[in-house]
Amino acid sequence: MPLDEFSLIQRYFTRATPGTVLGVGDDCALIAPTPCMQLAISTDTLVEGRHFFPDIDPESLGWKSLAVNLSDLAAMGAKARWFTLCLTLPQANETWLSGFARGLFALADAHGVDLVGGDTTRGPLTISIQVMGEVAPGKALRRDAGKAGDDLWLSGPTGAAALAVQQRYGKLTLAAADSQYCAQRLDRPEPRLALGQALAGLAHAAIDISDGLLADIGHLAARSKLQARLMHATLPTPPLSADLLAQPAFLAAQLGGGDDYELAFSAPVTARAQIAVLADTLGLPLMRIGTLAAGEGVVLLDANGQPQPLPQTGFNHFS
Structure with missing residues (x-):
């Protein structure tokens, strides 16, 4: 049976979020920033043929899609906490999705970052990720x-x-x-x-x-x-x-x-x-x-x- 949007999200992108009040599955995520910390927020979009080659290994693409966003938090001196994922797919290929999710969460787990929401739709392969982190007031590397x-x-x-x-x-x-x-x-x-x-x-x-x-x-x-x-x-x-x-x-x-x-x-x-x-x-x-x-x-x-x-x-x- 073909995957629909909700079964795709449930199977590949729903997991425990220990640093989050409420993660994937509702209309909004609920997060609890550390008191007295500033939020650092960045987003990046990767488009097939512009930012990555069509034949890239999906596991590597999952890793890189998150890495390029976490790098922005690194440049601000922020601790990474949460991210959202908007994924536009030409088709719901289970082999591709499995590899992409494996690479994505390997890097997320390495840095203790929770996936807290996002969206999926059909179209040319495009990956948009927003990352959120925390930095002490006056300490950001501007x-x-x-x-x-x-x-x-x-x-x-x-x-x-x-x-x-x-x-x-x-x-x-x-x-x-x-x-x-x-x-x-x-x-x-x-x-x-x-x-x-x-x-x-x-x-x-x-x-x-x-x-x-x-x-x-x-x-x-x-x-x-x-x-x-x-x-x-x-x-x-x-x-x-x-x-x-x-x-x-x-x-x-x-x-x-x-x-x-x-x-x-x-x-x-x-x-x-x-x-x-x-x-x-x-x-x-x-x-x-x-x-x-x-x-x-x-x-x-x-x-x-x-x-x-x-x-x-x-x-x-x-x-």
Whole structure:
């Protein structure tokens, strides 16, 4: 018997919600925010053919759909609590739904996040998720809070996910080991929630790298009314073959590619020792990649401190 909307929700998306007063199954969910905490709320939509390839493994798609939203909470220093899911499906394929739900809830369980509601309908495959988290008043890592003289930091290497996209479009051929690493970075990003929460009250400003390193750091700099000065030689590099790292395609991906979901953040010079401890504690290669200074835009400096030409600066949904 074909699945209808209600049996689909019951079978694949209804489960225990220990952090929620009332979850899936009613007209509204009921949540109880922690007293004296602010709510951080974000939403993102993924459209087949625009944000993911039609042949992506559904389990990976379930994981990534939630990961890209949790990354926004990480960038604000918030603790993830709840999310809603709106799922538009061309058909109710039980094998696909099972895999998608498995990936979605694997990441939700890893971070203690409850699915509390949403909607399903028929149409081109589209996934919209809204996430809700909590952050103490005055502790959110806002993009507009950077200060002149701040160090700029990055939580991990960029570029590998964009290389995977180029390979899937047939524009690049990767060796087997490189291909596996890049595909993992594209399909199973890790939202840096623990880092974001640890930076709340320590860093000044933050942003997640979703549309490209230069583009997103440019957003942070613009909102803070400052210039970002990046030292090219200090940018972290992914564990890829030396031949690939030497190609122009890697530089373009490292600076302009998206889908990395690492955190870039600014912090005072006095926080360097604490950030070094954080790197060890969380097992992340936190790298100091530049500074914020008076001015505007993004400047990329070579090893001699001279400005370099900037490549394409990032993903645009309407280009």
